[in-house]
Amino acid sequence: MAIPKPSRRDFLKTSGHLLIGFNLLPLAYCQPKDEEGLGYSTYEGIPERPHLDKNLIDSWIRLDADGHVTVLTGKQELGQGIRTALLQIAAEELDVDIDRCHIINGDTGQTANEGYTAGSNSVEGSGKAIREAAATARNYMLSLASVNWDIDIESLEVKNGEILGPSGQKASYWELLDGKYLESKVDNKIAFKDAKNHQVIGNSILREDILNMVLGKTHFVHDLRLPGMLHARIVHPPSYSARLVSVDVESAISLQGVLKVIQDGSFLAVVAKREYQAIRAWEKLKELSTWESEKITVLPDQLFEDLKRKSQSPQTIEQNNSILSKINQSNKKHRASFFRPYHMHGSTGPSCALAKWEAGKLTVWSPTQGVYPLRNTLADLFDINEESIRCIGLPGSGCYGHNGADDVSAEAALIAKAFPNVPIRLQWMRENEHMWEPYGSAMRIELSAGMDAQGLITAWDTQIWSDTHSTRPRGDAGNYVSARHLENPFTFDKGGFSGGSYRNATPLYNISDKRLLLHNYDGPLRTSALRGLGAYGNIFALESFIDELSHLADQDPLNFRKNNLDDPRAIAVLDKLAKETGYHDRIKKSDTGYGLAFAKYKNSAAYLAVLAEVTVFKDKKSFHLKRLTAVIDAGLCINPDGLINQTEGGMIQSASWTLLEEVHYDENGILSKDWNSYPILRAMKTPEVKVHVINRPEEKPLGAGEAAQGPVAAAIANAVFDGTGTRVRDLPIKAEKIDW
Amino acid sequence: MPIKLKVNGTARSLEVESDEPLLYVLRDEFGLNGAKFGCGLQQCGTCMVLADGEAVPTCVQPCKNFEEMEIQTIEGLANGDNLHPIQESFYKEQAAQCGYCLNGMLIAGLALLKKNSNPDEEEVRSALDKVICRCGTHNRFIRAILKTAETNSKF
Ligand code: FES
Numbered sequence: 001m002a003i004p005k006p007s008r009r010d011f012l013k014t015s016g017h018l019l020i021g022f023n024l025l026p027l028a029y030c031q032p033k034d035e036e037g038l039g040y041s042t043y044e045g046i047p048e049r050p051h052l053d054k055n056l057i058d059s060w061i062r063l064d065a066d067g068h069v070t071v072l073t074g075k076q077e078l079g080q081g082i083r084t085a086l087l088q089i090a091a092e093e094l095d096v097d098i099d100r101c102h103i104i105n106g107d108t109g110q111t112a113n114e115g116y117t118a119g120s121n122s123v124e125g126s127g128k129a130i131r132e133a134a135a136t137a138r139n140y141m142l143s144l145a146s147v148n149w150d151i152d153i154e155s156l157e158v159k160n161g162e163i164l165g166p167s168g169q170k171a172s173y174w175e176l177l178d179g180k181y182l183e184s185k186v187d188n189k190i191a192f193k194d195a196k197n198h199q200v201i202g203n204s205i206l207r208e209d210i211l212n213m214v215l216g217k218t219h220f221v222h223d224l225r226l227p228g229m230l231h232a233r234i235v236h237p238p239s240y241s242a243r244l245v246s247v248d249v250e251s252a253i254s255l256q257g258v259l260k261v262i263q264d265g266s267f268l269a270v271v272a273k274r275e276y277q278a279i280r281a282w283e284k285l286k287e288l289s290t291w292e293s294e295k296i297t298v299l300p301d302q303l304f305e306d307l308k309r310k311s312q313s314p315q316t317i318e319q320n321n322s323i324l325s326k327i328n329q330s331n332k333k334h335r336a337s338f339f340r341p342y343h344m345h346g347s348t349g350p351s352c353a354l355a356k357w358e359a360g361k362l363t364v365w366s367p368t369q370g371v372y373p374l375r376n377t378l379a380d381l382f383d384i385n386e387e388s389i390r391c392i393g394l395p396g397s398g399c400y401g402h403n404g405a406d407d408v409s410a411e412a413a414l415i416a417k418a419f420p421n422v423p424i425r426l427q428w429m430r431e432n433e434h435m436w437e438p439y440g441s442a443m444r445i446e447l448s449a450g451m452d453a454q455g456l457i458t459a460w461d462t463q464i465w466s467d468t469h470s471t472r473p474r475g476d477a478g479n480y481v482s483a484r485h486l487e488n489p490f491t492f493d494k495g496g497f498s499g500g501s502y503r504n505a506t507p508l509y510n511i512s513d514k515r516l517l518l519h520n521y522d523g524p525l526r527t528s529a530l531r532g533l534g535a536y537g538n539i540f541a542l543e544s545f546i547d548e549l550s551h552l553a554d555q556d557p558l559n560f561r562k563n564n565l566d567d568p569r570a571i572a573v574l575d576k577l578a579k580e581t582g583y584h585d586r587i588k589k590s591d592t593g594y595g596l597a598f599a600k601y602k603n604s605a606a607y608l609a610v611l612a613e614v615t616v617f618k619d620k621k622s623f624h625l626k627r628l629t630a631v632i633d634a635g636l637c638i639n640p641d642g643l644i645n646q647t648e649g650g651m652i653q654s655a656s657w658t659l660l661e662e663v664h665y666d667e668n669g670i671l672s673k674d675w676n677s678y679p680i681l682r683a684m685k686t687p688e689v690k691v692h693v694i695n696r697p698e699e700k701p702l703g704a705g706e707a708a709q710g711p712v713a714a715a716i717a718n719a720v721f722d723g724t725g726t727r728v729r730d731l732p733i734k735a736e737k738i739d740w
Numbered sequence: 741m742p743i744k745l746k747v748n749g750t751a752r753s754l755e756v757e758s759d760e761p762l763l764y765v766l767r768d769e770f771g772l773n774g775a776k777f778g779c780g781l782q783q784c785g786t787c788m789v790l791a792d793g794e795a796v797p798t799c800v801q802p803c804k805n806f807e808e809m810e811i812q813t814i815e816g817l818a819n820g821d822n823l824h825p826i827q828e829s830f831y832k833e834q835a836a837q838c839g840y841c842l843n844g845m846l847i848a849g850l851a852l853l854k855k856n857s858n859p860d861e862e863e864v865r866s867a868l869d870k871v872i873c874r875c876g877t878h879n880r881f882i883r884a885i886l887k888t889a890e891t892n893s894k895f
């Protein structure tokens with residue numbers, strides 16, 4: 001196959017904008033020559049202009065002078081294919097070929113402040129804004145033509161950006177606009193194109209960034225190579241509480257290529273000419289430094305008891321004073337406790353960022369999920385105003401939440417301070433990422449419920465014990481680990497606990513009496529947002545428990561769910577799953593277990609039902625997760641293959657968490673330092689996955705990126721129960737926990 | 741002593757320390773970004789290249805050990821304006837999410853096909869087992885490699 005010629009979409013991350021540093025220079029200066037060997041080609045589409053106002057069309061959609069369209073979004077590409085999806089939305093509503101469009105992601109110099117790319121919100125948030133702006137832009141262009149030609153707007157048509165009048169009039173958007181910006185306001189009541197006329201939305205448009213990847217072209221922040229760039233590595237303390245007592249800086253400096261060792265309190269980093277020289281010095285510095293630290297007192301075997309003992313008095317999320325007596329008086333009742341350990345994001349590529357200071361102004365090239373929060377927080381760290389900082393978002397290795405991306409960005413900026421005018425590239429080593437990323441919190445979930453004689457659930461009580469699920473930086477430098485290690489440290493204030501702990505804890509099932517209590521816990525490990533936040537643990541518990549209740553009611557688990565549900569879209573995903581998997585005709589074999597689970601993510605986003613199939617090897621006392629089949633309804637589906645890809649990925653990642661993963665630590669700190677001490681699912685053990693989509697073109701698109709995490713965990717637990725008779729309620733579900 | 745390396749058909753002689761692992765030489769000296777740093781411990785496979793047709797990690801082994809070998813990186817696979825069949829399958833199957841692991845998956849798959857042009861699924865899985873993919877794209881990589889085999893190309 002001939003290499004497809006890069007269309008404009010290919011320039012999405014390649015425009016000169018990422019190379020020019022802080023100043024918003026005139027276009028002529030923004031064109032790095034490719035001979036400089038930067039690996040990034042340039043796009044002369046539109047001059048940079050700072051973001052002015054979210055309500056302007058031009059903040060989202062720009063019609064470039066030469067017949068192309070620039071889409072701007074504050075959201076980041078995280079491997080979820082958001083760029084392609086957003087381009088499809090823009091192309092559809094504007095009536096232009098997608099090949100005319102390219103996109104610029106989060107850049108505080110240009111794009112709107114859309115906070116963090118998180119919570120499966122991008123299509124619902126940024127997608128909606130772009131859709132409205134594109135539809136308004138189309139209308140605006142039509143009215144220009146209608147005035148110019150003095151004809152009724154209704155009689156005009158658009159074909160690929162060209163407006164056609166009834167008597168042969170013809171003018172393209174670009175001719176009409178004549179190089180001007182679209183300054184008018186977005187009409188957020190504008191009618192969208194009728195779904196039945198969609199040509200771009202609903203197609204599996206190929207992600208062009210994958211073409212770049214297979215060619216080994218520059219794509220990641222890791223690949224950015226700025227002129228004169230130096231390499232840095234950071235030596236994090238060996239444990240959370242460790243303080244640097246002494247370090248032999250001289251010996252490290254004497255190593256070849258080493259330019260500087262930066263020590264500020266317990267912040268220790270090295271800068272060298274070549275990457276490998278920095279790595280060698282990093283190894284040496286680890287040997288040459290001594291640290292003192294306190295022991296961790298809450299050890300893994302006491303964690304789930306400590307969680308219960310030490311948490312604060314509960315926060316009442318849903319009150320019901322008579323819940324316990326209601327459950328007690330029920331025809332059938334049940335209670336159980338579920339446990340999830342700490343889990344890691346475990347990005348394949350350790351976090352990396354570049355930073356450069358010029359005349360007191362800072363530019364950071366970062367894989368962050370939020371360029372504006374990064375800028376705020378860096379302003380706090382350096383005590384300068386936000387206007388002196390530009391944060392440019394570039395793709396990193398998949399992060400699935402708050403991993404090391406923000407920390408590494410702050411550290412790169414701290415190090416670069418010692419080298420004015422020189423770009424510094426800092427990449428974490430594997431152990432930096434494994435030991436210092438904030439983990440998904442351990443949780444304890446206690447459920448009890450009552451049913452009537454027909455197996456209808458009448459009362460449900462949930463109690464959750466959890467540490468916070470978000471410590472993302474939002475303006476306080478203390479959220480950066482390294483800021484806490486400086487000579488003049490920033491203090492970290494966990495600042496309340498996030499709502500993420502009880503995400504999806506309220507059952508979607510029809511239950512008249514419910515109570516939900518949350519016990520916040522300040523645990524031994526650093527925690528923050530990991531894909532799905534508390535929803536993973538909560539749905540694991542809830543949907544395992546539903547399975548238990550269905551057995552108690554002596555009903556098929558799928559029918560039991562349907563009997564207790566009202567929501568027709570929930571029932572539809574279950575029905576489709578039954579049909580696609582032949583669920584009702586399945587033959588019970590002694591070596592096979594099937595398990596089902598369902599959730600509507602956040603009780604407000606995508607619906608997902610999944611069936612897990614495990615093969616049981618009784619003689620070997622082991623089992624294998626053979627297959628996962630899911631049905632997802634994410635409303636209007638923008639790019640079916642994109643949705644399927646992301647859902648498949650979520651399913652496999654969740655299977656990995658569920659079957660294999662827990663962060664190990666002892667009194668001296670984290671023991672899970674690499675892939676041997678923190679194994680994850682690899683190709684041999686990866687289950688087959690199949691995802692079916694229910695497309696609902698008349699509904700709004702719903703966030704889907706985290707929809708699979710919880711249901712997959714419960715489906716596996718339920719399948720293991722079906723196949724072995726053992727109910728495993730503490731993750732991970734390992735063969736040794738099964739009563740063979 | 742200068743190190744002599746032959747990368748994607750071009751021989752070059754370089755002044756680097758002989759214990760420097762090949763990965764950094766590829767990235768810093770040759771400007772090749774395809775092979776990636778993932779662990780530096782030979783545990784994840786993101787840094788793999790073909791050395792005399794075998795998929796090998798480059799993050800630990802000194803560049804010196806690769807002298808006299810034919811090194812091929814992902815950048816060297818396309819034939820002029822044409823994608824290599826395995827690149828084409830990866831693209832058409834949309835076998836990537838973040839794509840950080842893609843290099844390792846593709847190189848591991850290609851090394852397998854060079855030895856066994858008609859592998860079954862188990863053999864593909866086993867070849868990819870050394871590469872970490874945190875996004876959970878495994879099945880797409882497996883499919884892309886099986887599809888490549890179906891093209892009956894010479895590898
Ligand atoms: S970076 Fe070489 S195997 Fe991980």
Ligand code: FES
Nearest residue numbers: 837839841873875
């Ligand atoms: S696609 Fe992201 S690590 Fe494999």
